[in-house]
Amino acid sequence: MNLKSERRGIHVDQSELLCKKGCGYYGNPAWQGFCSKCWREEYHKARQKQIQEDWELAERLQREEEEAYASSQSTQGAQSLTFSKFEEKKTNEKTRKVTTVKKFFTASSRAGAKKALAGKLKEIQEAKAPSPSIHRQASIETDRVSKEFIEFIRTYQKPGQDIYKQCKLFLDTMSHKRELSIEEQSECAQDFYQNVADRLQTRWKVPPEKVEKAMDEVEKYIMTRQYKYVFCPETTDDEKKDLAVQKRIRALHWVTPQMLCVPVSEEIPEVSDMVVKAITDIIEMDSKRVPRDKLACITKCSKHIFNAIKITKNEPASADDFLPTLIYIVLKGNPPRLQSNIQYITRFCNPSRLMTGEDGYYFTNLCCAVAFIEKLDAQSLNLSQEDFDRFMTGQTSPKKQESDSFSPDVCLGVKQMCKSLDLLSQLNERQERIVSEAKKLEKDLIDWTDGITKEVEDIVEKYPLEIKAKSQALAAIDSENVENDKLPPPLQPQVYAG
Amino acid sequence: MAAGAGAAAGGRSFSFKVVLLGEGCVGKTSLVLRYCENKFNDKHITTLQASFLTKKLNIGGKRVNLAIWDTAGQERFHALGPIYYRDSNGAILVYDITDEDSFQKVKNWVKELRKMLGNEICLCIVGNKIDLEKERHVSVQEAEMYAESVGAKHYHTSAKQNKGIEELFLDLCKRMIETAQVDERARGNGSSQSGTARRGVQIIDDEPQVQSSGGCCSSG
Numbered sequence: 001m002n003l004k005s006e007r008r009g010i011h012v013d014q015s016e017l018l019c020k021k022g023c024g025y026y027g028n029p030a031w032q033g034f035c036s037k038c039w040r041e042e043y044h045k046a047r048q049k050q051i052q053e054d055w056e057l058a059e060r061l062q063r064e065e066e067e068a069y070a071s072s073q074s075t076q077g078a079q080s081l082t083f084s085k086f087e088e089k090k091t092n093e094k095t096r097k098v099t100t101v102k103k104f105f106t107a108s109s110r111a112g113a114k115k116a117l118a119g120k121l122k123e124i125q126e127a128k129a130p131s132p133s134i135h136r137q138a139s140i141e142t143d144r145v146s147k148e149f150i151e152f153i154r155t156y157q158k159p160g161q162d163i164y165k166q167c168k169l170f171l172d173t174m175s176h177k178r179e180l181s182i183e184e185q186s187e188c189a190q191d192f193y194q195n196v197a198d199r200l201q202t203r204w205k206v207p208p209e210k211v212e213k214a215m216d217e218v219e220k221y222i223m224t225r226q227y228k229y230v231f232c233p234e235t236t237d238d239e240k241k242d243l244a245v246q247k248r249i250r251a252l253h254w255v256t257p258q259m260l261c262v263p264v265s266e267e268i269p270e271v272s273d274m275v276v277k278a279i280t281d282i283i284e285m286d287s288k289r290v291p292r293d294k295l296a297c298i299t300k301c302s303k304h305i306f307n308a309i310k311i312t313k314n315e316p317a318s319a320d321d322f323l324p325t326l327i328y329i330v331l332k333g334n335p336p337r338l339q340s341n342i343q344y345i346t347r348f349c350n351p352s353r354l355m356t357g358e359d360g361y362y363f364t365n366l367c368c369a370v371a372f373i374e375k376l377d378a379q380s381l382n383l384s385q386e387d388f389d390r391f392m393t394g395q396t397s398p399k400k401q402e403s404d405s406f407s408p409d410v411c412l413g414v415k416q417m418c419k420s421l422d423l424l425s426q427l428n429e430r431q432e433r434i435v436s437e438a439k440k441l442e443k444d445l446i447d448w449t450d451g452i453t454k455e456v457e458d459i460v461e462k463y464p465l466e467i468k469a470k471s472q473a474l475a476a477i478d479s480e481n482v483e484n485d486k487l488p489p490p491l492q493p494q495v496y497a498g
Numbered sequence: 499m500a501a502g503a504g505a506a507a508g509g510r511s512f513s514f515k516v517v518l519l520g521e522g523c524v525g526k527t528s529l530v531l532r533y534c535e536n537k538f539n540d541k542h543i544t545t546l547q548a549s550f551l552t553k554k555l556n557i558g559g560k561r562v563n564l565a566i567w568d569t570a571g572q573e574r575f576h577a578l579g580p581i582y583y584r585d586s587n588g589a590i591l592v593y594d595i596t597d598e599d600s601f602q603k604v605k606n607w608v609k610e611l612r613k614m615l616g617n618e619i620c621l622c623i624v625g626n627k628i629d630l631e632k633e634r635h636v637s638v639q640e641a642e643m644y645a646e647s648v649g650a651k652h653y654h655t656s657a658k659q660n661k662g663i664e665e666l667f668l669d670l671c672k673r674m675i676e677t678a679q680v681d682e683r684a685r686g687n688g689s690s691q692s693g694t695a696r697r698g699v700q701i702i703d704d705e706p707q708v709q710s711s712g713g714c715c716s717s718g
């Protein structure tokens with residue numbers, strides 16, 4: 001063994017193969033010479049240390065920040081004003097749409113009162129938190145996002161510290177504003193985005209691409225924390241609308257791709273695969289917490305739709321191809337909480353992304369699709385009013401123009417299985433036919449033999465084998481007969497000596 | 499970094515949203531594909547889709563990111579128009595010079611856009627398919643006079659022969675930059691985000707105390 005490896009020039013010392021920790025297991029270069037178990041332990045330790053450092057940094061930042069306020073505000077001592085001003089602001093905001101960003105950043109903070117209030121709010125929030133396990137899971141994610149955010153803004157140095165400070169402040173402010181209407185809270189978030197972006201660009205001279213990246217992270221950080229308060233809030237009728245749309249889509253189950261002029265043919269396996277993927281993407285949107293992540297689901301869905309169109313038509317999709325297909329996907333998928341998701345994105349997504357970006361285009365089309373579905377009538381499907389009414393009331397369902405008769409929500413696998421089963425049963429039927437034919441043949445053969453036998457017997461019966469009396473003339477020469485006596489005796493050979 | 503230096507040298511960056519409106523088959527998709535890909539009825543078009551395309555331009559040191567939104571032209575989607583053209587800076591209204599009907603549709607769009615968006619939107623009326631001049635059914639004079647009467651500019655294009663398309667988009671961008679700058683001056687601030695500025699949010703961010711204080715109205 002040893003000799004062989006030496007000759008090949010890859011001699012390795014046994015000890016080099018073992019885990020660096022000396023635990024006795026083999027190590028692996030991919031784990032820096034540790035075994036998998038020891039590597040996990042080491043790696044975890046390093047990660048923990050880094051996270052700890054990040055938190056220390058964040059905490060130091062906040063402490064400094066608070067100390068700065070304390071010293072700058074100590075002369076004002078306007079603690080009692082806090083609440084009355086807050087109340088005043090609330091009433092103001094109800095009547096005014098335009099919020100000046102100035103208010104966010106110039107008004108002073110009384111750390112003490114703020115803390116007390118925040119503490120109270122936290123208690124309330126925790127009391128009304130839904131299921132403990134969901135809550136725990138969500139808070140694990142929140143922590144993870146926070147840590148990632150801190151790691152990210154560290155790469156932005158001083159502007160990064162500034163962003164972090166602004167975000168903390170914003171979250172704190174918002175925790176005091178839960179009583180505001182959702183539209184007002186949305187306005188605050190939008191103002192915040194704009195202000196942070198402007199600050200980065202004009203104060204810190206951060207290049208546009210980096211501003212954009214930072215804004216994505218800011219959105220992720222603040223919205224992960226805000227989600228549970230502002231997604232489908234009880235104060236709105238979002239939930240009612242969700243249910244209405246869901247019911248409406250269910251009532252439209254009979255709409256066929258042909259009625260919508262959908263330019264994809266699902267008979268092509270790749271296309272039907274894309275359709276399934278698009279539906280999965282749009283359903284997945286509801287599970288995301290950050291507006292941008294929800295948008296990403298819509299974009300992914302749209303890309304799958306474009307692929308389906310491209311495979312079918314072999315040309316790039318135009319809006320006239322895309323929108324009907326998206327409508328069809330929404331009808332087929334009936335994604336959960338559609339209205340809530342659309343509202344949430346509209347209210348809390350970073351506006352620059354929604355207004356000119358590609359994601360914004362797909363999102364707008366989704367809004368169009370929902371609006372179309374809500375208003376859809378006989379005319380929009382090129383149907384007569386009578387047909388439309390009959391389909392809506394379920395009296396009849398439209399003739400399927402597809403080659404198969406599956407309901408539109410059966411998945412590809414089930415369809416293929418059904419087709420295979422169909423084939424099998426056809427095969428079975430044929431086989432049975434063969435068996436029965438074979439049996440018939442066998443019977444025929446038997447009948448035939450029997451028939452022949454019978455015929456032969458009949459003939460034999462009809463013409464029995466009679467043995468006629470012996471004809472005299474033909475009497476055998478040697479046969480004994482009476483007249484023989486009359487004949488002279490046969491000649492006997494005679495021997496002559498001679 | 500390069501972009502940052504550009505900005506420091508007086509370069510500005512604009513993001514514009516432009517919607518394409520017009521009846522089916524007038525050539526909306528062909529126009530953008532010619533502009534962004536320089537192709538016409540080509541089986542080798544590389545883009546997966548022609549419904550959302552972008553183009554980066556540099557006009558006199560100003561960087562422009564143009565987002566071109568195709569809209570569904572079928573009659574049954576007409577009611578969705580406002581959802582599409584919300585927040586757009588420009589609209590390109592296309593008709594086919596051989597089709598009188600498509601020109602009437604453009605007139606309807608103009609009315610609707612002016613009603614919904616006022617004068618903030620730059621309108622372009624485009625007579626496409628001028629390679630089919632012999633079959634023209636819309637008079638040049640009538641079209642140009644109509645455009646002037648509604649404060650729009652008129653262009654003649656052929657997606658097939660690549661005529662007038664560069665000019666159309668370049669001209670539109672210049673007009674949108676102008677509108678954005680007038681807008682900013684009117685508001686008296688230097689926001690560079692033309693899109694968001696329309697939200698009516700005032701940005702007051704020059705007091706020295708801003709930097710050190712982090713409080714807000716509600717807690718202060």
Ligand SMILES: Nc1nc2c(ncn2[C@@H]2O[C@H](COP(=O)(O)OP(=O)(O)OP(=O)(O)O)[C@@H](O)[C@H]2O)c(=O)[nH]1
Binds near residue numbers: 319522528629
């Ligand atoms: N001769 C000629 N034909 C053109 C020109 N532009 C477009 N076409 C043709 O007109 C037809 C329609 O073009 P599209 O670009 O698909 O029109 P559209 O406005 O996008 O149509 P919808 O997507 O249905 O709303 C195609 O057959 C094009 O080849 C042009 O400048 N000259």
Ligand SMILES: [Mg+2]
Binds near residue numbers: 320528568
């Ligand atoms: Mg088109």
Ligand SMILES: [Zn+2]
Binds near residue numbers: 021022036038
């Ligand atoms: Zn080990």
